[in-house]
Each structure stands twice: as structure tokens, then as C-alpha cells.
Amino acid sequence: MSEKTIAFIGGGNMARSLIGGLVADGHPPAALRAAEPDAERREALISDYGIQGFEDNATAVRGADAVILAVKPGELAGVARQLGGQIRDQQSLVISIAAGVRSPNIAEWLGGDVPVVRAMPNTPALIQTGATALFANPSVGPEQRDLAETTLRAAGMVVWLPDETQMDAVTALSGSGPAYFFLTMEAMQAAAERLGLDSDTARLLTLETALGAARMALEASEEPALLRRRVTSPGGTTAAALAELEGGDLAGLYERALRAAAGRAHELGDELGAQ
Numbered sequence: 241m242s243e244k245t246i247a248f249i250g251g252g253n254m255a256r257s258l259i260g261g262l263v264a265d266g267h268p269p270a271a272l273r274a275a276e277p278d279a280e281r282r283e284a285l286i287s288d289y290g291i292q293g294f295e296d297n298a299t300a301v302r303g304a305d306a307v308i309l310a311v312k313p314g315e316l317a318g319v320a321r322q323l324g325g326q327i328r329d330q331q332s333l334v335i336s337i338a339a340g341v342r343s344p345n346i347a348e349w350l351g352g353d354v355p356v357v358r359a360m361p362n363t364p365a366l367i368q369t370g371a372t373a374l375f376a377n378p379s380v381g382p383e384q385r386d387l388a389e390t391t392l393r394a395a396g397m398v399v400w401l402p403d404e405t406q407m408d409a410v411t412a413l414s415g416s417g418p419a420y421f422f423l424t425m426e427a428m429q430a431a432a433e434r435l436g437l438d439s440d441t442a443r444l445l446t447l448e449t450a451l452g453a454a455r456m457a458l459e460a461s462e463e464p465a466l467l468r469r470r471v472t473s474p475g476g477t478t479a480a481a482l483a484e485l486e487g488g489d490l491a492g493l494y495e496r497a498l499r500a501a502a503g504r505a506h507e508l509g510d511e512l513g514a515q
């Protein structure tokens with residue numbers, strides 16, 4: 241694991257997940273920094289992970305090899321404009337995890353020809369099972385590309401996108417995706433409770449089933465559709481359930497959900513890029 245200094249601007253949910261993943265992967269906590277205005281969040285990061293915490297963004301960024309912009313999309317322009325001069329002087333790599341906001345806008349706010357990697361991670365990064373897509377602008381050199389990849393790989397798997405426009409679809413799929421699975425778990429548990437199971441049993445069986453299915457789909461050489469058919473005995477219980485899910489147009493529902501998320505990411509890019 242690299243010992244490069246990485247400064248997070250914003251120490252909220254996603255920064256915490258990435259910091260947790262980096263520390264668990266062996267990145268020295270002393271080489272990790274977070275600038276977070278909320279004292280409670282900042283102190284929690286310091287005490288939970290032993291990293292350095294700062295109230296002031298510019299102090300956190302001083303001398304950092306990479307600066308991860310982990311504020312809400314609407315805060316990004318202000319933060320980038322504030323830190324651009326310093327980042328250009330010390331030639332740090334900038335990694336933005338903000339949904340929707342496009343790399344040419346980020347580079348412009350930073351003041352010009354700055355290496356920017358856009359990343360779309362997800363919260364399972366906290367337990368090193370994250371999935372991240374990366375896109376590098378033309379100013380990112382091979383060493384900085386490696387630094388971005390190593391940093392995000394500490395939190396799980398990484399793919400590079402050849403085309404930044406694909407980032408909206410990735411945001412809809414894997415960025416927001418954990419929430420879709422959590423909602424499914426909530427719905428399955430609640431349904432099982434209504435069928436008469438106590439909540440602990442319903443919860444445990446729901447979560448273990450989700451884990452088993454995900455691991456099987458990842459580790460098996462067969463497609464999920466084939467794995468599904470193996471569970472589904474003709475005229476049996478699974479067929480009865482799947483008929484309900486298909487009757488409710490589950491596939492169409494997912495398509496509409498992902499289109500809504502990708503559309504929102506695109507809208508954010510348009511709205512915030514015009515600042």
C-alpha cells in the first residue's frame with residue numbers, strides 16, 4: 241500500500257467509508273487527513289481511525305499527494321475555487337467523488353490545467369467491498385493514475401471508464417445501488433414478519449440469503465439467470481413468488497429507477513456546471 245499523503249475535504253459518510261477501507265488495508269493513518277467543519281464528525285474520524293483531522297481545508301491540503309473532494313455536489317465549486325491555487329502550486333492529484341459534477345468544470349474551478357480523476361465509489365468501501373468507477377482527465381499522468389487506482393482499490397474493486405458520460409449510469413448502478421439492495425432487504429424482512437417470523441429471525445435469514453446469493457453470483461461461472469432457474473422448481477414456491485415480482489414489472493421498475501438516478505446525475509452536472 242502506498243504511503244502517499246491523502247487529504248479528504250469533507251469527512252461525511254462517503255469519506256468515512258473510504259478512510260475505513262484505507263486504514264483496514266494498511267494505509268498509515270498518519271498519512272491520511274480529513275478537513276471537516278463539523279467537530280463531532282471530525283473528532284470521530286480522529287478517534288476511530290487515528291487519522292489527522294482539520295477544521296481548515298487549506299491546512300489539510302498542505303503537501304498532500306492527492307486531495308479527495310468529498311463534499312456534497314453543491315459545495316464543490318466553492319471548495320475547488322478556494323483550494324485551486326494551492327493545489328496547482330503543489331501539483332496534487334484531485335479526486336472528486338461528487339455525483340454528477342463533470343471533470344472539465346472541476347478543472348476550471350481549480351484554475352485550469354489540473355489533473356482530475358472523477359470517482360464514483362459506494363459505501364461498502366467501509367468494509368473493503370466497495371465498487372468504484374474512475375475516469376481520468378487528460379492532465380492525469382501514469383503515476384497519478386496509479387495513485388488514484390491504488391487509493392480506491394484499498395476500498396474494493398475498481399474499473400476505469402473510457403468515457404466520462406458513462407459516469408451517470410455508474411452513479412445510478414453502483415453509487416446508489418447499495419440503497420436499492422438495502423430497501424429490498426427491508427421489504428423482505430417486513431414481509432417475512434407479516435408471515436409470522438419474529439424480527440431477529442426474519443432479519444438474519446434475509447441478510448444471510450442476500451450475502452449467499454451475492455457471493456454465489458460472483459463466484460459461480462454461470463449467469464444469475466441460470467442460478468435463479470436452479471432455485472425455481474416448476475410449479476413450486478419460487479415460481480409462485482417470481483410470478484408476483486414479474487407481474488409487478490420488476491425489470492421495468494429497475495429500469496425506471498436507474499434512469500431516474502442517471503437523469504438526476506446529468507441534471508446535477510448541468511445545474512452545477514453552470515455556476
Ligand SMILES: NC(=O)C1=CN([C@@H]2O[C@H](COP(=O)(O)OP(=O)(O)OC[C@H]3O[C@@H](n4cnc5c(N)ncnc54)[C@H](O)[C@@H]3O)[C@@H](O)[C@H]2O)C=CC1
Nearest residue numbers: 249250251252253254255310311312313337338339361362
Ligand atoms: N453517500 C454515498 O453513498 C455516496 C456519496 N457520493 C458523493 O460523495 C459526496 C459526499 O457525500 P456524503 O458523504 O454522503 O455526504 P455527507 O453530507 O455525509 O458529507 C459531506 C461532508 O462535507 C462537510 N462539508 C460541508 N461543507 C464543507 C466545506 N466547505 N469544506 C469541508 N467540508 C465540508 C460536511 O460537514 C459533511 O460532513 C457527495 O458529493 C456525493 O455525491 C459518491 C458515492 C456514494
Ligand SMILES: O=C(O)[C@@H]1CCC=N1
Nearest residue numbers: 338339411415416417
Ligand atoms: O445519492 C446521492 O446523490 C449519492 C451519489 C451516489 C450515492 N449517493
